[in-house]
Amino acid sequence: MKINKLTSALVTLGIISLASAAQAQTIIYLTGSTAARQQVFNALTTGNQVFTAGFTGKYPAAETGSDNTFAVEGNVAGVGDTIYNCNFTGSEAGIAAVAGQTLSQTLPNDLNGVPGTTAWPLPGAPASYLTGATLGAMTGATAQHASDLAMADTSQAVSRTSPTAYPLHSFGIVGVIPFTFVKAYDSAPDAANGRLTNVPVNAVYNNLIQGASFNANNYTGNAADVSDGVAIVGRNFGSGTRANFLLNGALFPIRGNVTQFAFGTGNTLYPTTAPGVLTFGTTAAGVSLGAAAYNAGQNLYSVANDGFDGGSSVAKTLEVDWNGQGVIGIGYLGLGDAKNAVTAHDIAGHNATYLTYDGVYESDAAVISGSYPYWGTENLYGQITPSAAALSAGAALQSGIVANVATLGAQAAGNDVRNGDSRTILPTSVMQVTRSHADSGFPVQCAAGAF
Amino acid sequence: MKSQLYKAVLLTALGLGALTTVQAQDALLGFNDAGGTANDYVIDIGSINQFTTTATIDLSSAFSASSFTTAFGSTPDANVAAGLVGSLGNTFITSFAGGTPNLGNLPSGSPSASQLNVSLSVNPTAGVYASATPNGWSTEVAPSTTSGGTAGTVASNTGNPMGTLTGGTITMALYESIKGGTVRNPTASAWTEVGTLNFNLNTDSILYTGINVTAVPEPTTYGLLAGFGLLVVSLRTKLSRKQA
Numbered sequence: 001m002k003i004n005k006l007t008s009a010l011v012t013l014g015i016i017s018l019a020s021a022a023q024a025q026t027i028i029y030l031t032g033s034t035a036a037r038q039q040v041f042n043a044l045t046t047g048n049q050v051f052t053a054g055f056t057g058k059y060p061a062a063e064t065g066s067d068n069t070f071a072v073e074g075n076v077a078g079v080g081d082t083i084y085n086c087n088f089t090g091s092e093a094g095i096a097a098v099a100g101q102t103l104s105q106t107l108p109n110d111l112n113g114v115p116g117t118t119a120w121p122l123p124g125a126p127a128s129y130l131t132g133a134t135l136g137a138m139t140g141a142t143a144q145h146a147s148d149l150a151m152a153d154t155s156q157a158v159s160r161t162s163p164t165a166y167p168l169h170s171f172g173i174v175g176v177i178p179f180t181f182v183k184a185y186d187s188a189p190d191a192a193n194g195r196l197t198n199v200p201v202n203a204v205y206n207n208l209i210q211g212a213s214f215n216a217n218n219y220t221g222n223a224a225d226v227s228d229g230v231a232i233v234g235r236n237f238g239s240g241t242r243a244n245f246l247l248n249g250a251l252f253p254i255r256g257n258v259t260q261f262a263f264g265t266g267n268t269l270y271p272t273t274a275p276g277v278l279t280f281g282t283t284a285a286g287v288s289l290g291a292a293a294y295n296a297g298q299n300l301y302s303v304a305n306d307g308f309d310g311g312s313s314v315a316k317t318l319e320v321d322w323n324g325q326g327v328i329g330i331g332y333l334g335l336g337d338a339k340n341a342v343t344a345h346d347i348a349g350h351n352a353t354y355l356t357y358d359g360v361y362e363s364d365a366a367v368i369s370g371s372y373p374y375w376g377t378e379n380l381y382g383q384i385t386p387s388a389a390a391l392s393a394g395a396a397l398q399s400g401i402v403a404n405v406a407t408l409g410a411q412a413a414g415n416d417v418r419n420g421d422s423r424t425i426l427p428t429s430v431m432q433v434t435r436s437h438a439d440s441g442f443p444v445q446c447a448a449g450a451f
Numbered sequence: 452m453k454s455q456l457y458k459a460v461l462l463t464a465l466g467l468g469a470l471t472t473v474q475a476q477d478a479l480l481g482f483n484d485a486g487g488t489a490n491d492y493v494i495d496i497g498s499i500n501q502f503t504t505t506a507t508i509d510l511s512s513a514f515s516a517s518s519f520t521t522a523f524g525s526t527p528d529a530n531v532a533a534g535l536v537g538s539l540g541n542t543f544i545t546s547f548a549g550g551t552p553n554l555g556n557l558p559s560g561s562p563s564a565s566q567l568n569v570s571l572s573v574n575p576t577a578g579v580y581a582s583a584t585p586n587g588w589s590t591e592v593a594p595s596t597t598s599g600g601t602a603g604t605v606a607s608n609t610g611n612p613m614g615t616l617t618g619g620t621i622t623m624a625l626y627e628s629i630k631g632g633t634v635r636n637p638t639a640s641a642w643t644e645v646g647t648l649n650f651n652l653n654t655d656s657i658l659y660t661g662i663n664v665t666a667v668p669e670p671t672t673y674g675l676l677a678g679f680g681l682l683v684v685s686l687r688t689k690l691s692r693k694q695a
Contacts, residue, residue, distance in 0.1 A: 106498065108476065108539045108540025108541070108542075109540055114500070115500070115539065115540065116476070116498040116499065116500045116539040116540075117498055117500050208572070209568050209569055209571075209572040210565060210568050211568065211634070211637065212634040212635060213564065213565075213568075213634070213635055213636065213637050229634070229635050231634070253574070253585070253586040253591070254586070255574045255575075255576060255586055256572050256573065256574050256586070257476055257538065257571060257572045257573070257574045258572065259568070259571075259572070261634075300634050302541075302634065304476075304540050304541070305476060325634075326635055327634060327635065
């Protein structure tokens with residue numbers, strides 16, 4: 001018993017690893033992009049894509065890849081019995097985590113601390129993993145732990161965690177991830193709202209600077225549309241979706257200060273129960289407002305450079321009834337969250353609308369051919385000096401996801417995001433254009449397989 | 452606040468690394484040398500909150516003499532210029548250099564809300580790099596004391612903050628403008644002087660002296676600002692007193 005207590009203490013202090021304590025499985029701690037979790041889960045649980053003989057167990061047993069926290073076990077070549085213990089908290093937080101850093105931010109409008117001074121950790125940073133040395137020992141309890149691997153929607157080159165200071169091990173790109181713009185619900189849209197069906201790149205760039213005073217005519221091209229402004233709803237700086245939006249959707253400086261919006265006021269935006277976290281649809285005490293949060297007449301608030309820590313809150317904000325604001329809401333989302341926003345996913349039954357980007361709806365064919373350039377690449381990173389087990393496990397995961405994405409392939413031309421048929425991640429092998437692994441720049445033609 | 456400190460200590464003890472705080476909107480002191488090395492050196496000197504004092508603050512620890520030498524050589528030429536920009540929420544602070552000012556519309560009057568929005572969006576990269584580097588000081592703030600650069604720079608909107616060093620020193624008056632109004636119709640307040648920043652290359656010192664207690668942005672909405680302007684003024688005064 002004393003030995004167990006000592007072991008437990010040493011594990012807690014990070015002096016010895018859980019893997020060595022358990023003497024059975026190697027545990028690999030995987031964090032990063034929430035957008036990548038489904039692909040990670042699919043690869044881990046499909047055939048022999050990651051494991052040499054398929055997966056042997058998972059926690060929770062009913063897991064389907066829709067949760068941010070889960071674990072999957074199997075045999076990894078060169079490692080043996082391995083548990084991928086996963087907690088997805090966002091791309092930037094993931095990169096920082098494998099670098100041994102923890103990101104925090106200050107807020108200009110901070111009722112819970114000193115504005116611009118009090119540092120709040122980004123939500124989910126550092127990652128908290130399932131505790132238990134075996135799947136059978138897992139109960140759902142979690143604890144913070146150092147991370148071995150991280151998925152990221154961009155490369156480290158544009159990360160707040162500089163590759164110069166923290167040269168992480170790159171396992172490479174696993175696929176291409178598209179994004180889309182969505183227009184917010186309005187129960188009685190005016191003519192300008194009806195005409196706003198497209199996001200021109202120069203308009204969204206200037207909208208990020210000028211905020212809701214930026215008139216809708218800049219989007220519609222109709223000189224009469226100056227009674228409505230346009231407000232952008234989006235993510236905080238820890239988001240890979242935001243990084244891709246700035247780099248490839250708005251052609252905006254990655255470090256630039258943007259003007260984004262949310263509904264609420266004071267502590268309903270930053271509840272006392274979640275200080276430092278922009279929150280949708282709660283009271284100041286953090287109690288959910290339910291359907292009432294989606295009613296018209298909410299207070300539109302400039303959160304300046306801040307944004308939501310997850311795409312679901314962006315989607316919910318776009319499902320609020322914006323009627324009467326004098327402002328049209330638009331948001332940038334991954335395809336999964338966008339689908340929720342446009343299919344009346346919220347309890348009020350409101351639905352947002354897909355928008356074209358420079359005249360083109362997102363579709364697999366448009367991404368592949370280069371006519372729709374709003375996409376990024378999904379990367380896998382390890383620590384600066386990965387352990388031998390992490391090197392093998394990372395390589396197995398990278399090749400497994402690539403194989404899994406390849407089996408999905410791409411939709412045939414003619415389908416687009418409005419059909420709900422676009423892939424949330426595309427294999428690089430089908431791409432006819434490339435950015436040569438850079439995170440920004442206009443895609444140029446490439447030969448098959450030369451992404 | 453205590454819990455945050457505890458968390459930082461705990462994380463370090465767990466070997467999970469130090470907290471890296473991203474100050475997306477700090478005060479940045481930038482140097483460039485348009486007529487010479489064509490390099491930039493940009494220092495993050497911290498939140499503009501620290502300028503809410505009438506005391507003198509020593510910010511010298513942010514300066515690196517070796518980085519300055521890397522950028523401009525051991526004997527900098529006469530073109531080396533400096534300026535300061537910073538923002539937090541709706542508040543923007545910029546310098547008015549006493550050396551060789553070329554400040555356009557500063558410090559008289561007020562910028563337009565549109566001009567202020569542009570300057571609030573600018574957040575150049577800190578460090579030493581070539582002046583042509585995208586997202587850098589020369590490309591986003593001002594390429595020199597006499598050029599405003601592109602339409603999206605601070606200089607082209609709220610005025611050029613750069614002044615030339617004289618004998619290795621420069622004293623800059625700092626002014627602030629605050630965005631207010633409503634979501635649809637924002638306004639920009641008239642420039643208000645908040646203090647002076649003195650840089651001395653001979654002693655590697657950066658000193659700020661406040662002459663006017665300014666305010667940090669309040670937790671307000673534009674709508675609330677319109678409806679409860681007096682309340683906001685009252686809260687600002689209270690907070691300023693508390694921090695002074």
